[in-house]
Amino acid sequence: MSFKGGIEFGMKLKKLLKSVVKSHGDVDDDKKEIENNVEKMLELFENNSADVSYGNRESSSGSSDSGSESSSDEDKPNNNHGQEVEQQISLEEYKSVLEKLNVISERNAELEAQNNAMHAKLEENEYLANEVAERQTVLTKLENELQTLRESFKLLQAEKELLKSDIERSKDREGSLGLSLKALQDENELLMIEKQNNSRMLLENEEALKKLKNDLEMIVEEADKVRNENVCLREELEKTAQEVVILNQQLAVTCDEKESSRTVAENLKLESVNLTSENARLHLENRDCNARLEASAMRVFHLNDRLLIAEEENNNLKTEVLSLSTHMKEAEKTIDDVSMQSGLMKEEICILQNKIDELNHQLKVKDDKKLEIERRSSEACKMLQLAQEKCLLLSAEMETMKNENFCYC
Numbered sequence: 001m002s003f004k005g006g007i008e009f010g011m012k013l014k015k016l017l018k019s020v021v022k023s024h025g026d027v028d029d030d031k032k033e034i035e036n037n038v039e040k041m042l043e044l045f046e047n048n049s050a051d052v053s054y055g056n057r058e059s060s061s062g063s064s065d066s067g068s069e070s071s072s073d074e075d076k077p078n079n080n081h082g083q084e085v086e087q088q089i090s091l092e093e094y095k096s097v098l099e100k101l102n103v104i105s106e107r108n109a110e111l112e113a114q115n116n117a118m119h120a121k122l123e124e125n126e127y128l129a130n131e132v133a134e135r136q137t138v139l140t141k142l143e144n145e146l147q148t149l150r151e152s153f154k155l156l157q158a159e160k161e162l163l164k165s166d167i168e169r170s171k172d173r174e175g176s177l178g179l180s181l182k183a184l185q186d187e188n189e190l191l192m193i194e195k196q197n198n199s200r201m202l203l204e205n206e207e208a209l210k211k212l213k214n215d216l217e218m219i220v221e222e223a224d225k226v227r228n229e230n231v232c233l234r235e236e237l238e239k240t241a242q243e244v245v246i247l248n249q250q251l252a253v254t255c256d257e258k259e260s261s262r263t264v265a266e267n268l269k270l271e272s273v274n275l276t277s278e279n280a281r282l283h284l285e286n287r288d289c290n291a292r293l294e295a296s297a298m299r300v301f302h303l304n305d306r307l308l309i310a311e312e313e314n315n316n317l318k319t320e321v322l323s324l325s326t327h328m329k330e331a332e333k334t335i336d337d338v339s340m341q342s343g344l345m346k347e348e349i350c351i352l353q354n355k356i357d358e359l360n361h362q363l364k365v366k367d368d369k370k371l372e373i374e375r376r377s378s379e380a381c382k383m384l385q386l387a388q389e390k391c392l393l394l395s396a397e398m399e400t401m402k403n404e405n406f407c408y409c
Contacts, residue, residue: 114401121394135383142373149366149373156363163356173345184335191328198324202317215303 118401121397142376146370146373149370153363153366153370156359156366160356160359160363163352163359167349167352167356171349191324194324198317198321202314202321206314213307
């Protein structure tokens with residue numbers, strides 16, 4: 001009975017050991033199955049210990065009976081020897097089972113500790129994997145942001161180049177405007193000098209014209225005087241001619257009285273000679289007056305021509321002065337426009353310079369952000385590499401533990 005119980009106990013113990021080893025062969029099985037198996041082993045161990053104690057008592061009673069019977073009957077020594085062998089085998093199996101059970105319990109505790117450690121490592125690996133996934137997502141976002149920053153950097157570079165070209169064009173335009181402004185200023189100075197010269201010439205011409213007018217008035221007055229004198233002389237000549245005619249008539253009338261009045265005649269002759277000489281002198285004076293009158297008329301004519309020429313020149317100068325004034329006004333307007341345009345260009349250049357400074361600041365901020373992203377990316381890559389190495393180490397440890405469990409099985 002005890003030998004059969006020992007065999008059954010050994011079979012059940014082997015099954016339980018196989019189930020325990022099988023359950024511990026896979027690390028991911030549930031702990032409840034191990035606990036149930038251990039409880040079954042303990043129950044079986046208790047039942048088996050009760051059976052063994054009962055068998056021992058039965059064997060002891062049997063041995064006493066057999067002793068008495070051996071004293072009385074010597075024909076049954078083989079049966080007693082067989083029972084003793086069975087008892088020794090069952091005790092040895094029991095001790096070996098106890099030792100194995102202790103070893104299995106210790107191994108179970110070790111495996112449970114390893115299982116807990118592996119679960120902790122697996123949880124840590126899952127946490128690291130989640131963190132790596134999150135870091136990978138962050139890294140992807142950072143890479144996308146870095147790509148966006150690179151594209152924006154390229155756009156900013158292109159915009160910066162455009163702004164540089166605009167600034168260069170504005171500088172060239174400002175230089176050309178400065179040159180044109182300088183040329184206009186030089187031209188304005190030349191026009192001012194020419195205007196001053198023309199004004200001076202106009203004043204000189206006006207003064208000359210005034211002098212010519214004064215000379216003309218004086219000549220006209222002299223001509224009037226000469227005309228008046230000529231009229232007086234003509235009247236005197238006419239009177240003298242009339243007197244000569246009267247005297248000739250009287251001379252003709254008094255020819256007969258010539259002799260009687262020689263003295264009177266001589267006197268009259270003398271007076272006639274005097275009158276003739278006076279008449280000749282008056283004729284000469286008249287000729288001189290006529291010559292002077294003609295010269296005065298010619299001079300008046302020339303003065304009139306010069307006056308017309310001076311008036312024409314004066315009109316031309318006035319027209320030229322008006323055109324110069326108009327041109328100067330246009331030049332001043334052009335200078336004002338150029339100055340205003342230059343001011344606008346300077347303001348635009350200042351705005352562009354401020355915009356360039358702002359873009360440079362944004363570019364610097366982007367570069368700093370890019371460096372920060374690259375630093376964070378390198379740190380994430382290092383952490384990812386460390387996590388991968390840790391995962392590899394954990395995988396190697398898991399493989400080692402599986403191999404150890406397999407070897408133990």
